[in-house]
Amino acid sequence: MRNVLLLIFMVLFSCCERNKALTTDGENALKPVVIYKTTKDYSENIPIVMDEAKEKIIAYPATTDVSNNKRPTQLANGFLLDNFGIQKNTVYTSYTIEEYRNLGKQPDLKTLGIKIVDKNPFVEMYQYKGNISTVEMLNQEIINGFNNSIKIIKK
Numbered sequence: 499m500r501n502v503l504l505l506i507f508m509v510l511f512s513c514c515e516r517n518k519a520l521t522t523d524g525e526n527a528l529k530p531v532v533i534y535k536t537t538k539d540y541s542e543n544i545p546i547v548m549d550e551a552k553e554k555i556i557a558y559p560a561t562t563d564v565s566n567n568k569r570p571t572q573l574a575n576g577f578l579l580d581n582f583g584i585q586k587n588t589v590y591t592s593y594t595i596e597e598y599r600n601l602g603k604q605p606d607l608k609t610l611g612i613k614i615v616d617k618n619p620f621v622e623m624y625q626y627k628g629n630i631s632t633v634e635m636l637n638q639e640i641i642n643g644f645n646n647s648i649k650i651i652k653k
Contacts, residue, residue: 531626532580533573533636533647536590536619541570544593545584546610552587552617555607564599574637577622586650589617623651 544564547557559582570578591613605613624647626639639646
């Protein structure tokens with residue numbers, strides 16, 4: 499009986515459609531597809547997330563979670579596809595991806611705070627609402643004026 503229930507659960511679970519986001523390393527993930535543009539090139543810098551007032555750090559990556567495939571993907575018109583998990587309260591540190599990965603131990607919150615170089619790095623940010631299969635589809639979304647996206651930031 500237990501095996502029958504397990505089989506039913508597996509069949510039902512495998513039939514459920516999931517919201518999958520494109521990542522450049524070929525993996526599908528359950529995360530929003532974020533397209534953005536920054537004031538400067540921060541593609542090599544480590545992002546961290548702050549509270550709404552941008553006074554307190556609330557999230558940051560572990561040094562062991564940082565890899566080269568976290569760099570954003572270049573898109574049309576200077577836009578980037580997020581591969582890190584940024585959001586509207588993301589700020590950038592002076593740590594490069596390589597430097598951060600090689601720290602050996604996790605920096606404390608005070609050190610991370612000192613390393614912040616830009617608390618307002620985004621010019622535009624959108625969350626794509628459609629089903630994505632290629633970077634070309636995202637480029638078309640940009641060219642078409644973000645008709646299938648939610649505006650998060652636009653200065």
